[in-house]
Amino acid sequence: MGGSYRLLRLFGIDILVHWSWLAIFVLLTWWLSQGFFNDEYEDWTTGQRWAAAVVAALAFFASILLHELAHSLVARREGLPVKSITLFIFGGVSALGAEPETPGQEFRVAIVGPLVSFILAAIFGAVAFVAFLSDAGDSPPGAIVLYLAIINAAVGVFNLLPGYPLDGGRVLRAVLWAVGRNLLMATRWASWVGTFIAFLLIAIGVISILMGNFVGGAWFIVIGWFLRNVADASYQQLRFRSTLGGTKVGDLANRSFSAAPPDISLDTLVDEYMLANSQRCVPVVVAAELLGLVTMADLKRVPRKDWGTTSVFGAMTPREKLHQVDVREDVPRALEVMTRENVNQLPVTEFGRFIGFVSRGDVLRLMEIRSELRGAGPEGRS
Template sequence: MFGSSIKIGRIFGIPIGVHYTWFIVFILITGILGSNYFPSEFPRWSGFQTWGVAILTSLLFFASVLAHELGHSLVAKRYDIGVKSITLFVFGGVAQIAKDPPRPKVEALIALAGPLVSLTIGGIFLGIYFAASDRNDSIAGLAYYLGSINIMVATFNMIPGFPLDGGRVFRAIVWAVKGNFVSATRFATTVGRGVGYLFIFIGVIRAFWYNDLSSGLWIAFIGWFLENAASQSYAQVAIRQALEGIYVREVMSRDTSFIFKRIDLQTLIDSYINFSGKRFFLVGEAEKWEGVLSLQDIRKVSREKRRETRVADVMVPVGKVATVKQSDELLKAIEIMDNADVNQVPVLDGERVVGVLSRENIVRLLRSRAELKAGA
């Protein structure tokens, strides 16, 4: 979903991105504030003042959402759990945590951090509102909206519908009681899907029974998102469970054929790729590999220049290549691939390349296991 995000910087070493859907909701919120909310609350404001405060309020609201996600992320980092990125999108924001928390307590602390940040921000803005209400109505209007909306965000996120923050706290409680992470996730997912269906039902009733089409459809859309997110979250956990106890050496391809770095890309395409369908290449020699080349690297070169471009010109040199050991657990290897954002990695035994691990290998393993389980 977040492949189309625009990277805007880093905070505490965490990449921050904005998905294209954020721009849509930013325009909608600014439009509602500028054309409806502020004109009705402050009819004597000029157009410039109204729209200026509306734009600033929208920006500060999304800064608050970012702070909410940073709350999750910093607590995760405190417990040595990596954070891949934070992305702002149509429903607010999401912090992509690298792995599941090791204990129920850590899960609960990470989940609670975001709502606590939102409550704190909400309290600060409401304090500003009370201090400025008799002095500056621009600041007061902005502060009241941001104070109220942040408290609403905290309250909404504490609904026990997984994968909302409240749902994650609920999973942590069930996990602590049952002692089984997967079982707790399954239970929390069932509740989360139920919450999603409830939102859909409320949205439909509001849209067609009370003739409030816009808000009704929005509530139903949120419900659909929650139900879908809960199902996907459980699927990810189920996949991790299926891969536990499996090692790289059991899944990797043992094809260690190399290509020479001096050949040009067009020759490689004509004489090999078009016939083999291979997407990833080791560059060098068996005893001395010098890098890797993928189809993504080749695609960066225009067709007109592929004849004059050598493999050495576009390959990823050894020093920058993510690698795994054949003795690594598969889950660890997947984490390495995710962090490097690659689909294939060389497998090493000491300094020697003994194979290649690809996501295709992993998918094939999962598919085979699923088919065998279905046939049992």
């Protein structure tokens, strides 16, 4: 996730913090100090409310981290690589290097997160109950553990809603996958339920705003919108992987291209390479070694009047800044890189040697052709 920074490393897993986490941390701290603690504990001083709010907000995000860490550790035990955990505005997300291969794997990885949240809720609830019995329930520590009990229980319940990509949606997908032996169909149904839940949250948000609760209503709408987009994107991504499963970058690489020397001008490059060969991206090569690429984006960075005096070498994106893919990489992986880096083509290498390009257009055309040939759509994975 772009805009994320490494915070620490736990159990060999990088813990990242996205810049949006700071925004939600500030908002949550403000709401706790001016809302929850202010309304429920009127005898507290302003300093007590703010101190308790900061501690409670930090402890809440620590709880979210434990929730995601549980997902990651179980995934790793199941043999799935775990890249990182990122805390962001909507909570946390574990980045897995591969999808579960069986319904059992999916179920175990998904269910453990809510279970950890409920365990935390029970622990904090027990501490809050003891504090209440000892007349310390109205103290800042007692109030903090009560809040943590409530919020962790809420996180557990919310994540068990049976809509993909929530944990409950993944549990539903695992069950449907086990029953129907079709991962794509199971994902489609779980995504539909996720979309319904998303629109329900948006409707609740609109009603809340009409009733005067603007902040709470807006938050419901934002969460609903986020879940709607992720549910659809997750299904489309799996559909894409299913359609292009087994296709390697080398099968799709365009090996017919004209390479330019580094010392010609951009005017010459445009006239004799790009326009003459209908080539939007030109490799810069010397003695069979790739030095860099000149793309349309590179050209646009140079004023048109300077094309005659600017060399290809001066305008190109150098090789060390390029994201390259090997011929043995899966095509879906190449498209992920293009999407993440916001580029339309990638250099393809074989044993470290540049041999051609793979483009976003080539990938999408292949997917369209295969989908049409299959007629009823891609087959599910059993």
